[in-house]
Amino acid sequence: MKNTLFLACSLAIAATAFGSDSTKVKTHSTAEVTRDAAAITLPTGFRSVVVATDLGRARHLTVAANGDIFVKLEKLKDGKGIIRLHDANGDGKADATSGFGNYVGTGICIKNGYLYASSNSDVYRYKIDEKTGTVDIGSEQKIVTGLVDNNQHNSKSLALDNDGNIYVNIGAPSNCCQVNDRVKGSPGQDPCPILEKAGGIWQFKADKLNQSYAEGVRYATGLRNVVGLDWNNEVNELYVMQHGRDMLFQFYPELFTQKEGAENPAEELFRIKKGADCGWPYCYYDNGKQEKLLNPEYGGDRKKVDRCADKTKSIVQFPGHLAPNGLLFYTGNQFPAKYRNGAFIAFHGSWNRAPEPQAGFFVVFVPFKDGMPSGKWEVFADGFSGFTSGASTGQAKYRPCGLAQAPDGSLVISDDNNGTIWKVSYSK
Amino acid sequence: MKKVIPATIIFIIATSFALQQPGGAKAAIARGKTVYENVCLACHQPDGSGVPNMNPPLIKTKWVLGDKKALTKIVLKGLQGGEIDINGDKFHNPMPPQESTLTDQEIADVLTYVRNSFGNKASMVTAAEVKALRAKLK
Numbered sequence: 001m002k003n004t005l006f007l008a009c010s011l012a013i014a015a016t017a018f019g020s021d022s023t024k025v026k027t028h029s030t031a032e033v034t035r036d037a038a039a040i041t042l043p044t045g046f047r048s049v050v051v052a053t054d055l056g057r058a059r060h061l062t063v064a065a066n067g068d069i070f071v072k073l074e075k076l077k078d079g080k081g082i083i084r085l086h087d088a089n090g091d092g093k094a095d096a097t098s099g100f101g102n103y104v105g106t107g108i109c110i111k112n113g114y115l116y117a118s119s120n121s122d123v124y125r126y127k128i129d130e131k132t133g134t135v136d137i138g139s140e141q142k143i144v145t146g147l148v149d150n151n152q153h154n155s156k157s158l159a160l161d162n163d164g165n166i167y168v169n170i171g172a173p174s175n176c177c178q179v180n181d182r183v184k185g186s187p188g189q190d191p192c193p194i195l196e197k198a199g200g201i202w203q204f205k206a207d208k209l210n211q212s213y214a215e216g217v218r219y220a221t222g223l224r225n226v227v228g229l230d231w232n233n234e235v236n237e238l239y240v241m242q243h244g245r246d247m248l249f250q251f252y253p254e255l256f257t258q259k260e261g262a263e264n265p266a267e268e269l270f271r272i273k274k275g276a277d278c279g280w281p282y283c284y285y286d287n288g289k290q291e292k293l294l295n296p297e298y299g300g301d302r303k304k305v306d307r308c309a310d311k312t313k314s315i316v317q318f319p320g321h322l323a324p325n326g327l328l329f330y331t332g333n334q335f336p337a338k339y340r341n342g343a344f345i346a347f348h349g350s351w352n353r354a355p356e357p358q359a360g361f362f363v364v365f366v367p368f369k370d371g372m373p374s375g376k377w378e379v380f381a382d383g384f385s386g387f388t389s390g391a392s393t394g395q396a397k398y399r400p401c402g403l404a405q406a407p408d409g410s411l412v413i414s415d416d417n418n419g420t421i422w423k424v425s426y427s428k
Numbered sequence: 429m430k431k432v433i434p435a436t437i438i439f440i441i442a443t444s445f446a447l448q449q450p451g452g453a454k455a456a457i458a459r460g461k462t463v464y465e466n467v468c469l470a471c472h473q474p475d476g477s478g479v480p481n482m483n484p485p486l487i488k489t490k491w492v493l494g495d496k497k498a499l500t501k502i503v504l505k506g507l508q509g510g511e512i513d514i515n516g517d518k519f520h521n522p523m524p525p526q527e528s529t530l531t532d533q534e535i536a537d538v539l540t541y542v543r544n545s546f547g548n549k550a551s552m553v554t555a556a557e558v559k560a561l562r563a564k565l566k
Contacts (some may be wrong), residue, residue, distance in 0.1 A: 057481070074481075075516075151509035151520050173509075182524040184467075250470050351479040352470055394477040394485070417480065 040398075040422060041383040045336075048381075048422045049092035051412070052085050055419030059106040060157065060326065060402035061412060062115070068133030069094070069404070069412060069421065072108040072117055074155075077419075081105065082117055085421065086133060092423045100137045106227065107158035107168070111206065116166060118156035121149040123168060123204070143205075144168060146212040148198045152181075153225035159238060161231050166206045167238055168216075171225035172199035176245050176297045177281035184251050188297030192281050195221050199280055201229070201240060201272065220272045222311060224280040227348075228327035228403075234341050235371035238272040241324035241345060242314075245284055245295070246352040252296045262356035263287050267324050268314035269343070271371065279311035287317060316373050322360035323348035325401045325416075329368070332409025335426050342367045344411060345377075346400035349385060351393040358393050361385035363400050363413060381424065384415065449536065453544075453552055460541025463534050468542075471521060476546030484512050484519050487546045496539075496553050500561050503535050532558040 040048055057074035064070065069085040077083065080099025088095040107118035115128040115135055123144035127136040143166070147156060153171025160166050174181050177192035177199075192199070197213060200221035204211045219238070228241040249261020256264060265284035270276070279292060284300075286293045292308045294300030318324070326346030330339050342365055349361035363381040367374045386397035398415035406412055410425040449456040464472075471483040478485035486492050491499055491512070506525030510518050526535065532555040543550035 151518075152522060154520065180525065180528075181522055183526075184529050186528075247470060250466070351473070351482060354470060355465075355474050392473045392475055392477045393479045394473070399480075 039383065040381050042381055042424060045428060046424055046426050048424045051087070051092060051421040051423050052083075052094045052097065053418060053420045055083055055421070057104075057416045058083075058401065058414040058419040058421065059155070059416055060108050061404045061414050061421065062109045063404050063406045063412060064110055064115075064128060064133045065130035065407050066133045067407060069406075070108055070110070070115060070117075070135075071402075071414060071419075071421065072105055073419075074104050074106060074416065076102065076104060081119075082108065084133065084135070092425075094421075100135065101140075106155035109158050109160060111160040114206070116143075116158050116160070116206070118144075118158055118168070120154040120156060121145070121147045123156065123158065123166065125206075141209055143207070143209055144211050144216070147202075148173065153198075153243075155225075155227050157227050157229050159229050159231045160206055161238070162233065162236065164206050165203050167219060167229065167231070168202050168204065169223070169226040169229055169240070170198045170200060170202055171227075171243075172280065174199075174224075174281070175247060176224075176295055178297055182247065186297075188281055188295065190282075190298060194281075199223060201226065201238065203274075217274075219274055220270075220276040220278065220312075222276075222278040222280045222283075223270070227323075227325040227401075228345060230327045230329050230343075232329045232341075232371060233331065234329070237371065239327060239329070239343070240270050240272055241327050242268045242270065242278065242280070243323055244268065244320060245280070246321070248284075248296075255296060255302050259356055260288060262320060262350075262353035264320045266314070266317035266320065267322050267347075268318070269316040269324075269327075269345070269366070269373075270312060270314050272312070276312040277310075278314070279308055282306075283308035283311055285314060285317055287320065290317075316366055316377060318345075318347075318364075318377065319359065321350035321352040323350060326363075326403040326414075328403035328405060328411070330405060330411070332405055334409025335411075338367055339365065341369075343373075344380065344403050346403050346413060348399050348401055348416075349393060349396055354392070357389045358385075358391065358396075361396050361399060363403070381413065381422075449540065449552055449554055450533075453540065456537050456540045456552060457544055459534075460537035460539070461545075463530065463538035464541055464545075467526065467530065468538065471523075476542070476548075478519075481517065482519055482521050484514055484517075485546075486542050486548070488548060489514065492542055492548055493550050496551075496557060497561055499539060500535065500553060500558055501565065503530070503539065504558075504562060504565060527562065532556075532562065 061071045071083045082101040085094035086096040103119040105119040127139040150173030152173040178186040180186040203217040203219040225243040226240040244265040294304040294306045325348040347360040365380040366377045384398040399417045401416040402414035404412045476486040504527045507523040509522040536555040539553040
C-alpha cells in the first residue's frame with residue numbers, strides 16, 4: 001500500500017514537472033487546438049463560433065460586405081500574409097481558406113472598394129469586389145512606404161475617414177526615449193528626436209502612390225505605441241488606444257511599489273483632433289493620482305505636472321500594461337441597444353506586471369454617447385488565457401488582438417497566439 | 429591508486445575554479461537570483477519563459493547554455509531586437525546593455541544563476557571572465 005502510494009505520488013510529481021517543462025519550451029505557434037474547444041465567456045444572450053484556428057499570428061482583421069473575413073498575419077502562413085476566410089453554408093465556420101500578399105504586418109481594413117493592408121513599414125491596397133469578396137491581387141498598389149521599422153512597436157495599424165484619408169500609427173521604437181533605451185538610470189532625451197518620424201499617427205491620402213513622411217501629415221504626436229485605432233463615424237473623429245510605458249517599478253522603486261508598477265501607467269483611450277499632443281515621452285497617466293504627470297526620466301516625482309498640463313487628456317483610463325491591440329466602435333443593430341456606438345477594446349494581456357500576476361487577455365466594452373464615454377468599462381469576452389491567475393504570459397492559450405464588425409452586426413475577434421478567429425453574435 | 433591521482437587533480441582544479449566566485453557556486457547563484465529579480469525578471473519572466481514575440485525564453489537556449497563569452501557579451505552590450513531567432517520566432521524588444529549598470533561580479537552571478545535555473549545546467553561564469561571580456565570589448 002505504502003509502495004503504491006509512493007509510486008502514485010512520484011508519478012504525479014514527474015508528470016507535473018514534465019508537464020510544466022513542456023509548456024515552457026513549446027513554441028506557441030505549433031499548439032494544436034480542436035475547433036470547438038476554444039470556449040470564451042460572454043454576457044448572457046451572446047454566443048461564439050470558432051471561425052478558424054491555427055492561422056498563427058493573426059493580428060487585425062476586416063469583414064467584406066459578403067461576410068468574407070480578411071486576416072493580416074505577422075508571420076507568413078504557407079507563404080501568405082493575408083488570409084481570406086469564406087463561410088459557404090452560413091454556420092459561421094470558414095469552409096474555404098485562401099491567401100495572398102507575401103509580407104507580414106498588422107493593419108487591414110476595407111473602404112470604398114479597396115482592401116488596405118500594412119507591412120511593418122509600408123501600406124498596400126487592392127481592389128475588392130465586396131459583393132463576392134473577390135480581391136484583384138494584381139491590382140496591388142503601394143500607397144505608403146519607408147515608415148520607421150525598428151522592431152520595437154513596429155505594427156502599422158490602419159483606419160480610414162470619409163474624406164479619402166488613411167491614418168497610420170507609427171509606434172516609437174523606445175520605452176521612454178531614454179538615451180539608452182530601457183537602461184536603468186539613463187536620462188530622457190529632451191526634446192525627444194524620435195517624435196519626428198514616430199510616436200504618433202500620420203495621415204496620408206488613401207489613393208496616392210508611394211507617399212512617405214514628406215507627403216504625409218503628422219496628425220497626432222506624443223503617442224508611444226498605438227495598435228488599436230478606429231475612425232468613429234458617428235462624430236467623424238479618430239480614436240486611439242495607447243500602450244503606456246514600461247518599467248516604472250524596475251527603474252524607480254523609490255517612487256513605485258511593485259504593485260504600483262504593475263498598475264501604472266494607465267493604458268489610455270484618446271479622442272484625437274488634428275495636431276493633438278498626448279504627452280509621450282514626457283508624461284504618463286498615474287492611475288493612483290488620477291492625473292497626467294511628468295515622467296521620472298524627465299524629472300518627475302509623482303507630483304510634478306509641469307509641461308503635462310497642456311497635453312491632450314485621455315477619455316478613458318485602464319489598468320497598466322494590459323496592451324490594448326484592437327479598438328472598434330460598434331455600429332450594428334444585432335447587439336442590444338446599449339452597445340450601439342460604444343467601443344470594444346481587445347486587450348492582448350500584460351507582461352510588465354511580473355512578478356505581480358499578469359492581467360488582460362480579454363475584450364472590454366465602454367458605453368458611449370455622442371462620442372464620449374457614458375459609463376464604466378466592463379469585461380465583455382474573457383477566458384482567452386485559460387488561466388485564472390499567476391501564470392506567465394507565454395502560458396496564455398489565446399491573446400486577443402483584432403476586432404471587426406460583420407455585416408450582420410456580429411463581432412469578430414482574432415487571437416495572435418494560435419491564430420483563432422471567433423464570431424460573437426447575440427440572440428434573445 | 430593510479431586512478432585516484434587524476435581524480436584528485438580534477439577535484440582540486442574544480443574547487444579552485446569554484447573558489448574564484450566568492451562563497452562558491454551556491455552563494456553565486458543566490459546573489460545572481462537577486463540580480464535577476466531586479467534587472468532581468470521583468471522581461472524574461474519569473475520562470476525564464478520570456479514573452480512570445482517580445483522577449484526570448486532563457487530555457488535551454490543555445491545562448492544560455494553555449495559559449496560563455498558570447499553569452500556575457502549579450503549582457504554587457506545588449507541586442508537591438510530581432511537579432512535572436514528561436515525556431516523562426518523573433519523578438520521585438522531590445523535587450524538593454526548592462527555594462528554601465530552591473531559590476532563584473534553581478535554579471536558573473538546572474539549568468540551563473542541563469543545557467544543553473546529554469547531547468548538549465550551549465551558551468552559558472554566568474555567575475556574574472558567578465559572582467560577580461562569587458563576589457564577586450566572596450
